[in-house]
Amino acid sequence: MKSVAIIGAGISGLYLANLFKGNKNYKVTIYEKKDSVEINEGYGIQLSVNSVKLLNQIGFNSLTDEEKFHPKKIDFYDLKNSKKICDLEISKFNLENCKYTALKRSKLLQFLVDGLGNEIIKYNYSINQIEYGKNTTNLTFDNGDKKTCDYLIISDGVFSKGKSLISANNSNAIYNNSIAIRGNISKENLQKISDENVSLFLGSDFHYVVYPLDKEENLNFIGILKYKLNPNEQKNHKLFGENNFIENIKNKLSQKIPLRIFEKIQNIKLFPVFVSKNFFKPPNNTFLVGDAFFAFSPSFAQGASQSIEGAHELYESILNNNNFFNIRSKRIKMINRRSNFNQFAFHLSNPIMTFLRNILMKYLVKNKNFLENYLGKIYKN
Numbered sequence: 001m002k003s004v005a006i007i008g009a010g011i012s013g014l015y016l017a018n019l020f021k022g023n024k025n026y027k028v029t030i031y032e033k034k035d036s037v038e039i040n041e042g043y044g045i046q047l048s049v050n051s052v053k054l055l056n057q058i059g060f061n062s063l064t065d066e067e068k069f070h071p072k073k074i075d076f077y078d079l080k081n082s083k084k085i086c087d088l089e090i091s092k093f094n095l096e097n098c099k100y101t102a103l104k105r106s107k108l109l110q111f112l113v114d115g116l117g118n119e120i121i122k123y124n125y126s127i128n129q130i131e132y133g134k135n136t137t138n139l140t141f142d143n144g145d146k147k148t149c150d151y152l153i154i155s156d157g158v159f160s161k162g163k164s165l166i167s168a169n170n171s172n173a174i175y176n177n178s179i180a181i182r183g184n185i186s187k188e189n190l191q192k193i194s195d196e197n198v199s200l201f202l203g204s205d206f207h208y209v210v211y212p213l214d215k216e217e218n219l220n221f222i223g224i225l226k227y228k229l230n231p232n233e234q235k236n237h238k239l240f241g242e243n244n245f246i247e248n249i250k251n252k253l254s255q256k257i258p259l260r261i262f263e264k265i266q267n268i269k270l271f272p273v274f275v276s277k278n279f280f281k282p283p284n285n286t287f288l289v290g291d292a293f294f295a296f297s298p299s300f301a302q303g304a305s306q307s308i309e310g311a312h313e314l315y316e317s318i319l320n321n322n323n324f325f326n327i328r329s330k331r332i333k334m335i336n337r338r339s340n341f342n343q344f345a346f347h348l349s350n351p352i353m354t355f356l357r358n359i360l361m362k363y364l365v366k367n368k369n370f371l372e373n374y375l376g377k378i379y380k381n
């Protein structure tokens with residue numbers, strides 16, 4: 001039996017462990033630095049059909065319709081005048097029992113944790129050192145414990161400590177000049193939008209998305225604001241908890257979003273958006289997956305879906321000895337280009353450019369060839 005050590009109990013690590021758990025040729029353990037998986041928060045996540053299909057293989061379709069939401073369309077609005085630009089029928093890509101899904105991130109994590117027994121996740125294990133022996137990999141954790149494994153899978157997120165240990169800090173993520181704002185807002189405060197759809201508001205250097213998470217009244221709010229941080233601010237891990245900074249961002253937001261809406265957003269949390277600048281190929285029998293493999297801007301809502309897809313690909317590669325790194329980097333490059341393009345188009349400021357963008361969007365969202373090429377290539381993996 002081969003031993004598999006996974007660093008980090010995020011979406012990718014948990015999904016991968018669920019796959020290995022069903023295979024008696026492998027013994028899988030997750031080492032997680034925190035003392036639990038965060039399953040209390042109410043923020044949302046979107047999953048496109050490519051990842052829902054893979055989640056269904058481990059029983060995701062057993063979640064009830066009360067616990068999730070399947071949007072029919074994405075409605076695009078111009079934030080300047082709140083007028084609808086066009087809509088894109090996202091449900092076109094749905095299959096029987098496999099639909100574009102939005103749900104609480106905590107629900108997804110709880111589902112993934114429930115699939116593993118108590119023994120598989122070891123909490124309070126933060127990776128500190130990775131050394132390569134003749135046939136095995138030796139791990140040392142902050143708590144002093146040492147472990148060995150046949151396969152090492154690093155899935156500790158965008159600020160991957162595991163990756164910095166083996167790449168000599170050569171592959172660290174960079175600040176994407178944008179801040180993510182997460183929150184919740186009640187349906188009654190957004191009367192104009194359809195609660196059957198995802199609503200995407202495009203503004204100058206800013207866009208936000210709202211969507212239901214389940215059958216409850218609360219909608220998920222996620223905004224991306226272009227915002228420069230100087231190098232010292234980028235290194236200051238306490239900045240996003242400082243009142244002055246939070247108030248400054250809220251003030252900026254209140255100029256972008258109509259006040260009647262802005263004032264109703266609850267549980268606002270701010271995050272700096274960091275993205276990968278390059279790929280790093282680890283030594284034999286060590287693999288990166290999820291945001292540790294590559295993190296892109298959240299403008300295509302593919303981070304979690306790609307974490308799941310990558311974990312599935314990695315599982316198949318270990319079983320069949322395929323070239324995981326080449327296959328994954330090719331696909332990630334394609335998605336990264338689209339994410340960057342989306343962010344650019346969503347944040348246009350120049351009135352002539354936004355006018356032209358809106359005309360083009362009206363045409364493209366109804367154009368079959370474009371949809372198949374731009375979305376189909378990702379959703380129909």
Ligand SMILES: Cc1cc2nc3c(=O)[nH]c(=O)nc-3n(C[C@H](O)[C@H](O)[C@H](O)COP(=O)(O)OP(=O)(O)OC[C@H]3O[C@@H](n4cnc5c(N)ncnc54)[C@H](O)[C@@H]3O)c2cc1C
Nearest residue numbers: 008010011012033046126127156157290291302303304305
């Ligand atoms: C604001 C925002 C909104 C998003 N919305 C969406 C969306 O709607 N749809 C979508 O598909 N994606 C979305 N994403 C992206 C998505 O959340 C991520 O891509 C995804 O969670 C990455 O999963 P992961 O398993 O790679 O890492 P993570 O989920 O970050 O998990 C990493 C885990 O590793 C642990 N860890 C860290 N360091 C160590 C260490 N040294 N030792 C041991 N363990 C460690 C952490 O505690 C954590 O549990 C969003 C991202 C952001 C920032």
